Amino acid sequence: MRRMARKEPAADLIDRVEGSLRAERMCRPGDRVLAACSGGPDSTALLDLLARLRGKLGIELGVVYVDHRQFKGSAPIRKRVQGLCRRRGLCFHGLALEGPHALPPGSNEDALRGARYALFSEVMAREGYQRLATGHSRSDQVETVLMRILRGTGVAGLAGIPAVREERYIRPLLSCSREELQTYLRARRLGWIDDPTNRKRSILRNRIRLQVLPFLRRNVQPAVDQALLRLSVAAARDQEALEQWAATLATHPGRQQERWVALSRLHQVPDAVRLRVVLSMLRALHHPGANLEQSRMDAILAQIARAGPGERWAMDLPGGFAAGMSRERFWIRRQGIAACAPFRIRVEGPGEIELPNGGRLRFVLQPGWDRAVASPGRAFFDGRKILFPLEVRSVQKGDRLRRWGGPGSRKVARLLLDAKIPRRQRASVPLVVKGKDVLWVAGFRRADLAPVEVDCDSVLSIEYTPG
16 A cells, blocks of 8 residues: 655645745745844744745745844854854845944834844845845734734724735744744754843733733633734724725825815715825825824814815924815925024923924823823833933034934934925924933934833823924
8 A cells, every 4th residue: 555645744834834925925036035033933934934935936035133232142143043044055144233223232122123124124225135024923913913902003003914014024924823833943853042032021012922811811712812813804904995995085286295185075984084094195295203193183083074165274283294174175284384593491390381483392200101102292201211400492413313213313403304394494393302312303203212111100201282
């Protein structure tokens, strides 16, 4: 009797990954794909799986490793990843957050991610890679959806991690759980090195992974993972439909920097679609904070809903923008910030100050973080590290902002230039300063200074209301 060939352990996983790559059109024959590998189980599995599939997919594969310089002993991880590449004949790019990309030890996850992706982009541009593959798994998807629920997200947030983002970022492992990937590595006799930061309970994602999800599985809903995945699929489907509906309401360029849409068209659709139209108009104008505070967005939607024929109104938005209605149109446009001579105001303690541009800054010192969401108009700092007196002033030559979620620092003047604020009007943009450090360019961006940690018992909240 003829003996049937035994199927390799975890062979169905490689078939599933290939199916995801093809179904989601993550890459095309001839593409150069860069796989990000940290040495952990998910990214190690990604490296091995893509190396095995590269011939069938017709792709050229390279690997990038980034040393974040956040803990000692990272040299063996780099050496291990480099060895995996050498044995598979893959081009290895070993990088580190150093020099202009350096971040201090203990930097938050957003800052590290921003710096890491900045290096990825540099390698892709220099070496001609079209795609960046990351090892996000189905388990990451579950954690992300739950984390966003806890933060009060909308439909777009519930959709979770997309398989493809901006056509260049791909996630081939979203159909695989973390446990399946580890089983695959054991079957392939491949080890991995766990990042010690994955055990830090101060990081929200780690608390969800190590505490919240195990509690829910044990005491509330054993199938909570499947339930959250179904929710993300349903939300992604709804989000796509809403975006397509919003796209049918064509917005038009107006005079200079302006977009408008007929008010009658907006009245024919529900608020969920109107919201996406407003956001698309902001993106078209390169608004520096397209995710407006919820209160402002609610005010805009309420004005649109109750507007009658011939009604006129206008509302200032952060960053030198305005929204309003006239001639039966809803519009968003750039507007000049009122010209203003350079100014300097000393802030002795909590309270509210009035600015020369007609705006206001409110400083509140509170015993803990109320979990309110930061925005271009509101920033939070560790009150134990940022002490009064502070200073609010105009931009000065040489002012730099340490980048939040990115490497190094940026000139404040360059930030305002990128936001299309004319040179003669930049003096009216308020900077919150402590000594020589720029803490916040109000209405635009905060610095990577004194972030609020989970156990912080003193939080400085600063809110900016434009004039």
